[in-house]
Amino acid sequence: MANLPQSLSINAPFAAAGSSAQNAAAASQANKDHKMASVEHLILQLSNPDLRENALLELSKKRELFQDLAVAPLLWNSFGTIAALLQCVASHPDTKMLFLNAHIPLYLYPFLNTTSKSRPFEYLRLTSLGVIGALVKQVDDTEVISFLLSTEIIPLCLRTMEMGSELSKTVATFIVQKILSDDVGLDYICTAAERFFAVGRVLANMVASLAEQPSSRLLKHIICCYLRLSDNPRACAALRNCLPDMLRDATFSSCLREDPTTRRLLQQLLHNVEVNRMPPL
Template identity: 30%
Template sequence: MAEVEDDPGGPNHQEEEQWEERSLSLLRDSKMDQELSAAKKKKKPASRGKKHKMKAMQRPTVMTETILEFFEEDLRESAIRYLSNYLLEKREEDLDNYHHAGFLMFNSCATMCILLQEIVVFYMRMVPDNLDVRPIKRLANVLTLFQCVAANDETREKFVNSGAPNFLIPLILFDSEIEIFDYARSVALSVIGILCQGREPTILQWAIKSNIVEACHTIIQNGSELNQVIAMHILEAILQDSIGISYVCDPIHNSLLSGLMKTWDDLVTLLAADQETSPRLLFHVIRCYLILCSHDRGYKTVRKSLPDAITNGSFDKMTEEFPVIRALLHQLLLSVGREVEEPFSCEQVLLPLAEGKNIRLQTCARSALSSESTTPICLGSDRVIFLPSTPFG
């Protein structure tokens, strides 16, 4: 079996794009993130770089043969790398085979134990002087296989019930200045994001009990831009479910909600000062504010604590460049009763819940506004709540 060698050097620009694709591409709405990032960099969306040519993997039995090589210690590293690279290349064009690989890995004897053993072995290296590029890339390849298991509808909940995702939390929270480890952290975060984005009650309850919200808060405070974006994806998925938003807005967890608001306030202030930093982070922060507005306590908190930079036109230049952010910002301002310069029409939208129900949100229409008025007239409610009606990704 031909091996696909990793470049032992540090990450260059092309490799940075490949890491971003590896961690973001399976998350819902991630296409919008990539487009916002690409537009800001004045280039096309992230390319995949040079694809690995693995024609041998097209043979029907080669995937199972590769998984069996995990049991041979001297073959394990190359087999894991080989399979993870193949899945990265093929997951969009051959989604059925990608999901089949996740099913095989989870249900084949002892395979998950071997992958967890790889993570535990990495734990022993988690001191700054013992980390180098090769074991970090080996870890990232294992996490890429976990993505595959998490993305499969048949294995996702069993994967969570097995306790395996809990092994990722120390990796997410580990403090390291090595750049390549930060990319591996983004893959670990994306596994959690893939698990949570389906908003299945059992998985969300696991996420809450495992302090995933608090872990995401830590990443948003201290993480890189890519990790902050993925953490915001996870928070959005949790907040869009009644279980998650009730947890965050519960008075018992007052410090959590106030801490998130403070962190978002600091982030918005930073983005207002340097608008070249990350339009997609602003996009996600505004979405989180909007989602919180669907909860009574969350609405009151957002209305009371909305950053000045959101309301004083600091982002006018950015919103001109990115209409989707302008639409979200207008929705937020209308939701909290602030004036907007150009009220816009929007259709009634539904906020889906994991239970299969929908919350019908009140909206306002341009026709309900007088030509002189800049304050929205609400239709059927004294509180106007908006969520994006445009499909993102």
């Protein structure tokens, strides 16, 4: 057997075939690893507003190449990607109304309706609020405000303002503030006593909570809500009796000392409702 030519050796063909198969498998794995690294890099770029458009374009071009890489789970599980994509569509003027006409925000509302305070639900709540916040971020967008009011966003925001984390409360209060900044939103809240007092009760409870755990950013949004409510004559008259005393005294002096803008807003509010001004810091 040892004297046979190599071409007739029974081991040579099998050895060559085995080596070729291993090389092919290694090359295939290397190619898959390269494509996976490319996908991961593009997904990371989705969180950067400056790189997002190109990353989306590249992912779209190569979607056929990526089918075997489970890109969907990568997108779903990568931090902030889904929220970034939804917020991008919700905030862009060319896609905002398409986003609303498709009623996509309604799919987020169940996450705002939950009362669970566990971390996974809080993340879902915050992501959903971020999308709604992107919708209302632009001023003078009555169509957006009208849509949100017609789908009962106010009770959902009030629920989050009562039981969410500090960050969720801040975003939810920002949304209410932006809704109030539009005349349609202000009228909606102030023409029905139960709506006004529901908003006022939640804002007052938040003020009381902030006295124990201060947050300058959240306090500013609360004061902005009160200030806008004071633009309505009936609401302003009601605020003379229901504005929290903690906003009238020196409870938040330490917060306001470092935030002259919020202090000025509060002074304007107190002036509007004709109550005593705050004592000097």
